Amino acid sequence: MEKQLQELHFDAEKVVDTPRYVALIPAAGVGSRMGATTPKQYMSISGKSVLQYTVDAFLTFSKIQHTYVLVSPDDAYVDEYLAKAENLTVLRCGGASRRDTVRNGLSKLAATLGNKDWVLVHDAARPGLTSGLLQHLIDQVADSAVGGLLALPVVDTVKRVENGKVQTIPRDGLWLAQTPQMFRYQLLCDALDAADQVTDEASAIEAAGHAPIMVEGHVRNMKLTLPSDMALIAQYLNSQPE
Numbered sequence: 001m002e003k004q005l006q007e008l009h010f011d012a013e014k015v016v017d018t019p020r021y022v023a024l025i026p027a028a029g030v031g032s033r034m035g036a037t038t039p040k041q042y043m044s045i046s047g048k049s050v051l052q053y054t055v056d057a058f059l060t061f062s063k064i065q066h067t068y069v070l071v072s073p074d075d076a077y078v079d080e081y082l083a084k085a086e087n088l089t090v091l092r093c094g095g096a097s098r099r100d101t102v103r104n105g106l107s108k109l110a111a112t113l114g115n116k117d118w119v120l121v122h123d124a125a126r127p128g129l130t131s132g133l134l135q136h137l138i139d140q141v142a143d144s145a146v147g148g149l150l151a152l153p154v155v156d157t158v159k160r161v162e163n164g165k166v167q168t169i170p171r172d173g174l175w176l177a178q179t180p181q182m183f184r185y186q187l188l189c190d191a192l193d194a195a196d197q198v199t200d201e202a203s204a205i206e207a208a209g210h211a212p213i214m215v216e217g218h219v220r221n222m223k224l225t226l227p228s229d230m231a232l233i234a235q236y237l238n239s240q241p242e
């Protein structure tokens with residue numbers, strides 16, 4: 001497997017002047033909040049799986065040299081719901097949490113990627129990603145040493161409810177994290193090694209003392225989390241991006 005991975009995609013050079021761009025798509029979740037019979041990444045929208053929409057966003061964006069989909073070791077769906085493609089590899093390295101899945105995937109690429117290379121981690125469950133959003137993220141982040149992520153500024157009034165007490169929290173400076181989250185390979189590996197409870201890559205980078213660049217995303221890049229998300233996501237997928 002290791003030999004196969006090394007041969008796969010790139011020249012042998014590990015540290016290169018021109019960084020490479022790869023996508024890592026964690027797709028090993030069970031979708032407990034969705035409560036469907038199949039994990040949500042394999043649910044179908046207009047005859048195509050959620051995962052296929054997500055992967056297609058990367059396969060049709062030429063800057064991404066390779067896309068890796070990370071599924072659980074005993075996944076029984078991926079062969080049926082994801083079409084094979086030239087620059088696409090499925091790795092059966094899913095872990096107990098999203099963080100573990102991503103860290104396992106990064107480890108598999110140790111012989112392939114160098115310090116400066118960019119990894120774009122994107123949830124399988126965000127099928128509304130577009131080339132425009134990918135280009136926007138890369139334009140804003142590619143000159144930085146660290147990386148950044150798509151996110152949405154909070155536009156509503158925010159409440160915190162605790163022990164029966166309700167408080168209004170100033171929304172200034174609050175963002176909702178989306179993906180892709182794009183970071184330099186080695187920096188991300190090191191940050192995740194030091195942070196085992198995080199729900200996204202940016203949290204690990206922040207904990208390591210860095211400030212990720214916040215890049216405004218779009219609501220069509222929403223995550224499929226609850227059954228009620230399905231209709232809205234289908235509407236976005238069936239409409240042209242703005």
Ligand SMILES: Nc1ccn([C@@H]2O[C@H](COP(=O)(O)OP(=O)(O)OP(=O)(O)O)[C@@H](O)[C@H]2O)c(=O)n1
Nearest residue numbers: 026027028029030031032033096097098124125
């Ligand atoms: N052990 C895990 C858990 C999650 N994910 C992936 O991380 C993304 C975002 O996670 P989330 O929405 O939390 O997905 P699930 O864990 O599947 O959902 P739930 O929390 O409702 O069970 C999804 O693409 C999911 O497949 C993963 O690769 N490995």
Ligand SMILES: C[C@](O)(CO)[C@H](O)COP(=O)(O)O
Nearest residue numbers: 123176177178179199200223
């Ligand atoms: C990474 C993420 O999509 C950012 O919003 C999110 O954190 C993933 O999982 P969660 O379990 O829904 O927080």
